[in-house]
Amino acid sequence: MDNRTRAGGAALSLLATSSLIIAIAGCSQDQSSEEVESIATYEIASPPPPVSPAPPGVVAEMASVDMAMAPPPARWAAPHIPGDAYPMPPEDRERYAGEEVSPIKLVAAEPVSTFSVDVDTGAYANARRFLTMGQLPPRGAVRTEEMINYFRYDYALPEDRSKPFSVTLDAAESPWNPQAKLIRVGLRGYDLPRDERPAANLVFLVDVSGSMNSPDKLPLVKRALSGLASEMSGKDKVSIVVYAGRTAVVLEPTSNSAKVRAALSRLEAGGSTAGAAGLQLAYDMARQGFIKGGVNRVILATDGDFNVGMSDTDRLIEMIEKQRDSGVTLTTLGFGTGNYNEAMMEQIANHGNGNYAYIDSALEAKKVLHEEMSSTLFTIAKDVKIQVEFNPATVSQYRLIGYENRALREEDFNNDAVDAGDIGAGHQVTAIYEVIPAGNKGWISDRRYGAEAGSPAASRADEAAFVQLRYKLPDGSKSKLIQYRLPAAALQTRRQPQGDFAFAAAVAAYGQKLRGDELLKGFSWEDVVSLAGRQRDYYRQEFVELARTAEAQM
Template sequence: MRARLAITLLPCLILAGCSQAPSDYAAYEAANGAVTPTGDRYDGQPVSPVHQVASEPISTFAVDVDTGAYAHVRHMLLAGQAVPADAVRTEEMVNYFRYDYPLPDDRTAPFSVTTDVATTPWNPGTRLLRIGLRGYDVTRSQRPPANLVFMVDVSGSMQDQDKLPLVKQALSTLADGLRPDDSVSIITYAGGVETLVEGSHDPAEIRAALDGLDADGATAGGPALAMAYDLARAHRIPGGINRIFMATDGDFNVGLSDQKGLEDMVKQNREDGITLTTLGFGQGNYNDAMMEAVADLGNGNHAYIDSAMEARKVLDEELSSTLFTIAKDVKVQVEFNPAAVSQYRLIGYENRALAEADFADDKVDAGEIGAGHQVTALYEIVPVGEAGWTGERRYAANRPSVAEGDAQEMATVRLRYTLPEGQSSRLIERPVPTALIAAAGRPQGDMAFAIAVAAFGQKLRGDTKLGDFTFGDIARLAGPQADYWRQEFVQIARLADHGDARE
């Protein structure tokens, strides 16, 4: 009943409740993301299209270090559930895992850039270009002190075992990893907002407050978010990390309120140096669309917590990456050479696409990279001379002229980023030699695993360009793995191969 009630609320003022039913569900879903029969909400995008290099040589997108989509998809598959295509963001699947990218040579350039090419397992006429970024590492002792506000949803919708009980365990894990110079505040919200801990440095006090939480009542998310920002500002650490952790299933009236008001609130506080991480829990009324959008606007990241192990991974092992930003507004732009490549498509990143002019515009918000973060992007490309996805056009005037010129470079990769305290962006440029196309072999090792994960995401999305490539093929491509998380992926791919994993 709670989930059904949530999807019948009208958009309303961000700090106010609302209780009327909308007259136009199509308009509601367009504004708030598609609603599944279970009440879960996703902002699904169509699979990225094919582009002709002759007419569209440039591809631009913002980086994405979120991992929520992979953990959420894994949770559904392990529970024996079909996966809605709208729940899958392939870039988050790929970026869940770490790859063998080199560390940057020094911190004047905060991340390294790697490019390589392999043949495509599902299409002998195309190649896969991989672009990899890796940020420099920071240990827990090296990061600045942190002022953290835990914003915990304790409404009735959070009473399930995989919701509030797991929230308490997850945030206790985070508390165990804090330092004496860190500051923690905890607020809860249901019918009202309550401050349980303010500016504490005592892990025992934090754990005791979390242990006493119970789920009950309606949801007052708007006032809670405003209070969280007030607390973060009151205990601000100049030169430190100031961040809110929102732990919820997303079923609260911020997610169902006026979108412009929500954006304005988050953007204003983002510009004031207060960032926002969203931690998603549970199913049945899970608002993935809101949680990912809010984290993106808040210069933070979105993770989905489905187990104690995932909580430790996100909030302990990767805590420095989550907290300490080393580059902001990171954008990638690839310019393909029509003398070497005729067609291309970017795998994933549909909701991170930018216009070409946005690349050099420092006012356009983009993704952040934290210490130790990695970002991987894969392009499927058609080398000149190979048959592409689209056939020959009938009329000569509609056909691209045969490209002439220097074919030594197949593409140029450009990156723009701004240092955390900077105002103007910096540019990195890397040519990609055409010789990589001729030298491309079957994907192996690290590259093979990245391609397998990308194929897994696209398969779940119903990508028709994978042809007859199966989940079993994906598991075989991933190969034997020593790492626990990679082993788990191979098992999930095999699990998907024994049933219809797509909804």
């Protein structure tokens, strides 16, 4: 029995709902010509636990047919594939573009931290795949922010849709460094009821090349996209484009989900991989069926192994940036092992104003394309940027945990021409800073000629940080601004993270340990498990088991 099965078995019989008060750090406002809003206190209901999943496994039905969609012959069922894990092929050609762990910043020299939000979750599922195969993931495959954002937290809903997301600020003592504090910034988008969803024009772009001929690739793609097709309403349209050595439209736009599922079931793998040509054709189809005021999105399902035509990631990004200006966005779904090009998948989704997920099981497909469909498809805020300015009178050093490839220049924050991440309906975003309060021993020794905190900082000694967010509405071109202050008193706490904050900190430590972060000192895997605490949610229980598995691989 694997770790996911043990965790799932413990979770199946547990259901719980609760009502709780989230008190968010309220602060006074600066008045300006721009829209400035403050934090409030909300009463919300915690999200229900996930539906008890069926035992993992993939059952694929396939039929022989060429890419021109010849009439299908009799169908046959492939053998049941037990479990979620697939053996790594002998030749490992997987590609990652990991960056170095974020460095420590001295507030006196660099008080401002600016970054784009990230709602991708692919790094968590991909790391899980490695661990279930008995291997540690490559450090370049680990992006800690995607691991934190894989989970949902008890953030308040927005009061109304005039501001599409709520903002939570809180602080606690760092579990691995008694000299430091953790500051959490949490965003939660408003929910979008099914009857209020805009019409969707979706193009499924499916890789049917020879490299997809594996149980964890094309059969799983077909199952995942068939599930998404079943979620579509009568006002939505789906078309299907495939590519191998050549490209083809195998299904014209239709609102008939049965036709979509039938077309998917008749796909088979073979040939080389002309991915760039497939992307171009998919964008053409999306523009052909464009719905003004609706969702127009290409959903690419592949292992990312482009080997015919344009395959350079930088050139692909240039092409996709031009396409997104037309209003068509891109979501990438990664599959498989051995030749998986995660570096390309994650980056083109970021530049295509979409999101990236890795699908390692039918259960993950259900989570991404069913349970989280609204956040995957329906954007409620775009170009969302966060900027935190620390007060040198109260904070001496800091580091942002994760978000290495989402960093922006300080001047990018006010520049509406600079692209940033989008937030979908119901999406959540969490960022965690580790900071050293002034007077505490930091990671970096005091400088001999360090400047004293200036009078402007000292005059605001009751503030620890000034937090600003910019965003645009989906149809807007000018950003809106919201501002908050984190009071200095928040950093005087000696309380360890509790509840949701403790779990988020545990996931942050998990990601950083997988990255080899030396600043975690002696914080052990058992400490990660202890900090996560007892969990009733299936995915959180699975996380605890993965942390134990990682310890066994070290």
